[in-house]
Amino acid sequence: MKKSKPRYRAGSIADGQKFMAIPLLLWSIMFILLPLAVVLYNAFLDPSGGFSLDAFRKVFSSDGIYLHLLLSSLWLAVESTLICLLLGYPLAYILSRHASASVMILVFILPMWMNFLLRTYSWLAILGKNGILNSLFSLIGLPGINILNTRPAVVLGMIYNFLPFMVLPIYNSLNKIDPSLIEASGDLGASEGKTFLKVVLPLSIPGVYSGISMVFLPAVTTFVIPSLLGGGKVDMIGNIIESQFLKTNNWAFGSALSLILMVLIFAFMKATSKYNTEENERGGLI
Amino acid sequence: MSQDNQDNLLIQLQDVCKIFEEEDGTQNQVLSHIQLDVRKNTFVTLLGPSGCGKTTMLRIIGGFETPTSGKVLFEGNDLAGTPPYKRPLNTVFQRYALFPHLNVAENIAFGLKIRKLPKAEIQEKVKRALHLVNMDGYDRRRISQLSGGQQQRVAIARAIVNEPKLLLLDEPLGALDLKLRQEMQLELKRMQKRLGITFIYVTHDQEEALTMSDMIVVMNDGVIQQIGTPEDIYNEPVNAFVADFIGESNIINTAVMNRDKLVTFLGRTWECADVGFGENAPVDVIIRPEDVILDQPREDKLCGEVTAIIFKGVHYEMQVSAGGFNWLVHSTSMWEPGTPVSLDVIPFNIQVMAKSPYSDLQFRRREEDEYEEV
Numbered sequence: 001m002k003k004s005k006p007r008y009r010a011g012s013i014a015d016g017q018k019f020m021a022i023p024l025l026l027w028s029i030m031f032i033l034l035p036l037a038v039v040l041y042n043a044f045l046d047p048s049g050g051f052s053l054d055a056f057r058k059v060f061s062s063d064g065i066y067l068h069l070l071l072s073s074l075w076l077a078v079e080s081t082l083i084c085l086l087l088g089y090p091l092a093y094i095l096s097r098h099a100s101a102s103v104m105i106l107v108f109i110l111p112m113w114m115n116f117l118l119r120t121y122s123w124l125a126i127l128g129k130n131g132i133l134n135s136l137f138s139l140i141g142l143p144g145i146n147i148l149n150t151r152p153a154v155v156l157g158m159i160y161n162f163l164p165f166m167v168l169p170i171y172n173s174l175n176k177i178d179p180s181l182i183e184a185s186g187d188l189g190a191s192e193g194k195t196f197l198k199v200v201l202p203l204s205i206p207g208v209y210s211g212i213s214m215v216f217l218p219a220v221t222t223f224v225i226p227s228l229l230g231g232g233k234v235d236m237i238g239n240i241i242e243s244q245f246l247k248t249n250n251w252a253f254g255s256a257l258s259l260i261l262m263v264l265i266f267a268f269m270k271a272t273s274k275y276n277t278e279e280n281e282r283g284g285l286i
Numbered sequence: 287m288s289q290d291n292q293d294n295l296l297i298q299l300q301d302v303c304k305i306f307e308e309e310d311g312t313q314n315q316v317l318s319h320i321q322l323d324v325r326k327n328t329f330v331t332l333l334g335p336s337g338c339g340k341t342t343m344l345r346i347i348g349g350f351e352t353p354t355s356g357k358v359l360f361e362g363n364d365l366a367g368t369p370p371y372k373r374p375l376n377t378v379f380q381r382y383a384l385f386p387h388l389n390v391a392e393n394i395a396f397g398l399k400i401r402k403l404p405k406a407e408i409q410e411k412v413k414r415a416l417h418l419v420n421m422d423g424y425d426r427r428r429i430s431q432l433s434g435g436q437q438q439r440v441a442i443a444r445a446i447v448n449e450p451k452l453l454l455l456d457e458p459l460g461a462l463d464l465k466l467r468q469e470m471q472l473e474l475k476r477m478q479k480r481l482g483i484t485f486i487y488v489t490h491d492q493e494e495a496l497t498m499s500d501m502i503v504v505m506n507d508g509v510i511q512q513i514g515t516p517e518d519i520y521n522e523p524v525n526a527f528v529a530d531f532i533g534e535s536n537i538i539n540t541a542v543m544n545r546d547k548l549v550t551f552l553g554r555t556w557e558c559a560d561v562g563f564g565e566n567a568p569v570d571v572i573i574r575p576e577d578v579i580l581d582q583p584r585e586d587k588l589c590g591e592v593t594a595i596i597f598k599g600v601h602y603e604m605q606v607s608a609g610g611f612n613w614l615v616h617s618t619s620m621w622e623p624g625t626p627v628s629l630d631v632i633p634f635n636i637q638v639m640a641k642s643p644y645s646d647l648q649f650r651r652r653e654e655d656e657y658e659e660v
């Protein structure tokens with residue numbers, strides 16, 4: 001939808017605004033455009049310093065290993081995001097219906113104050129062969145399980161780390177719904193179920209979208225979770241990119257992969273923001 | 287009450303009380319022993335100052351609030367435990383409560399869609415409802431793009447389009463300008479008559495109440511003061527609160543009823559039409575400003591002096607000091623300030639009321655007003 005921009009008369013206000021925008025401009029250059037330019041530059045560089053498309057060629061050939069990895073990473077992220085949504089929405093809904101929710105919210109936010117690595121490491125202690133989970137299982141006479149270094153462990157790690165990012169925006173948008181709208185819906189004959197479908201759900205969609213992007217983006221790019229909980233057996237595209245820079249020292253290839261990932265993410269953002277823009281005044285985390 | 291009468295009743299409130307528990311533990315009694323019978327096809331207005339419990343009463347009828355004690359009956363059936371969505375009524379909320387994710391037409395169609403009416407019928411009804419509230423062509427507008435008055439009219443349309451047996455309207459015209467307001471008053475009244483819907487209409491505008499209602503319920507502090515037709519309420523207020531709240535009045539709180547049809551106030555004995563107050567009983571007397579007859583000073587009449595005059599269009603509003611009382615007088619003839627005059631009132635226009643906690647309400651307020659002027 002087109003939004004009409006406020007028009008200013010030539011003169012003081014417009015000029016003032018121009019100056020106000022300078023810090024933002026500098027910030028954008030420093031933290032967005034510059035790194036992007038470096039990645040772009042590196043992606044088209046051959047070892048001798050000339051221009052080359054080799055890095056991209058490698059992504060698309062190599063028996064499709066990298067494309068496959070890219071897709072499977074996307075899929076893993078989609079899966080984690082969906083599970084987060086399925087768990088997070090009801091959770092947010094329950095929280096929003098309790099007046100004393102602030103305490104529970106704190107329970108959610110508390111782990112987020114802890115270091116991300118530390119949090120993920122703790123799962124090693126829980127899921128390990130002689131970890132807390134298996135000790136508990138043996139206590140009640142169940143056979144031990146060994147999911148560490150498997151795909152489910154990675155998904156679990158993602159859900160654990162990213163669930164709050166799903167719950168909070170949804171909780172926020174549910175909380176912002178004027179209770180009188182729910183009364184009005186009941187007044188017009190809608191049962192609680194219908195009220196949820198016709199009023200609550202549509203009004204919480206902005207929160208759902210921002211939750212999805214806040215979980216999907218870190219999920220698709222993460223390399224810490226798969227390398228810790230996947231033990232090198234469940235590689236995601238993030239791990240490959242990381243090793244290009246830190247181990248194999250092939251910056252061109254790493255940059256090319258990053259760029260392709262970025263394009264995919266951009267496409268994803270575009271797709272969700274299409275629904276998001278119209279109501280974005282009412283959603284969002286902050 | 288006879289069976290015949292019972293069948294005519296749509297909704298009854300029986301000894302309804304509502305107490306809100308404040309956060310500090312104090313109890314706030316918002317409604318006290320409300321007793322109200324509403325007949326079918328009537329236009330009932332709840333009238334009272336802000337905070338007197340009008341909205342709370344509607345919310346109890348609508349099912350959004352449960353009474354602390356007492357019953358609400360709909361066509362004789364107790365509504366306790368019936369959730370709002372099962373109650374055969376619709377509400378125009380004081381703060382509109384329009385759905386921001388739906389456009390105007392979708393808002394109005396909400397209740398019809400829930401009832402799964404055919405699409406063509408819904409469209410037709412929505413169109414008519416929009417026309418009714420003077421908003422043709424606004425169907426695709428988003429709610430956020432409407433003015434306050436337009437939102438209010440959409441709220442009316444959204445409720446009325448369902449043609450419920452009972453419509454609750456909480457100050458539905460509060461945001462409209464005078465002209466549109468008067469138009470909508472007529473329109474709503476016409477709707478109510480044509481569709482045979484019972485209206486319970488909340489307002490604190492006494493003029494609106496007088497012109498629209500079949501029955502007025504005057505409330506104050508959660509207590510019903512008087513129930514009656516507009517004529518009853520205006521001509522025969524039961525106490526000083528009602529008299530003071532409805533229209534302008536002179537309330538004399540130092541009167542004594544000598545015997546039937548004879549009352550003494552401001553040092554004179556007046557003939558009146560009221561009976562049944564006993565002998566030498568303290569009472570309140572109310573005289574409407576348009577019922578005071580001014581004339582040249584005469585020995586056998588109450589005499590005084592005009593102190594102020596304002597031109598009000600149709601009439602002059604004058605203040606006359608006489609018998610130690612500051613009279614408010616409406617007259618089509620003009621009396622200059624400073625002119626000595628006599629005052630008279632025909633017996634029929636002297637309304638005698640029993641003493642109430644509100645007896646010196648107007649007296650106190652006038653004192654305050656004078657204090658402010660000084």
Ligand SMILES: Nc1ncnc2c1ncn2[C@@H]1O[C@H](COP(=O)(O)OP(=O)(O)OP(=O)(O)O)[C@@H](O)[C@H]1O
Binds near residue numbers: 307337490
């Ligand atoms: N949910 C609530 N909790 C506590 N007190 C309440 C609640 N709702 C209303 N009240 C109190 O009840 C009293 C009556 O409120 P109500 O909304 O019924 O007034 P009203 O007659 O509709 O006033 P107005 O004309 O200003 O709309 C007020 O003193 C208000 O503060």
Ligand SMILES: [Mg+2]
Binds near residue numbers: 340
């Ligand atoms: Mg109110």
